[in-house]
Amino acid sequence: MEQFYAYLDRMKFIKRWQLMRSVRDENIMEHSHSVAVLTHALVCIENGVFGGHIDAEKAVFYALYHEVSEVMTGPPSWPSTMTRRKSSPGICPPPSNP
Numbered sequence: 001m002e003q004f005y006a007y008l009d010r011m012k013f014i015k016r017w018q019l020m021r022s023v024r025d026e027n028i029m030e031h032s033h034s035v036a037v038l039t040h041a042l043v044c045i046e047n048g049v050f051g052g053h054i055d056a057e058k059a060v061f062y063a064l065y066h067e068v069s070e071v072m073t074g075p076p077s078w079p080s081t082m083t084r085r086k087s088s089p090g091i092c093p094p095p096s097n098p
Contacts, residue, residue, distance in 0.1 A: 010071045017075050028067040028075070039063035 011029035018025075043059050046052035 007071055008068065011067065014070055014075060028070055032064055032067050035066065036060050036063040 011032065012027050014028045016026050016028055016031050039062075040056060040060050043052075043054045043056040046054055047056070
């Protein structure tokens, strides 16, 4: 079991590529924490304000671990990400040229 947590601890050494200009680099551990906090807030709003029935524990769990595979694979490269976006225009359309 301790190998699993050692594996997770490596997340702090993997830098995320930035889509926009940023003041400082962010690693995938910081990113996953931010996503988990935001997910918790959104689930609380959905359940408390709009009467939703989302399982907050499960949603935060998924948010917290969504980048774990990058410990083995590394972050996706910019060209492959752009290729994926061009091939799936319905999901995330590329910006149009003026």
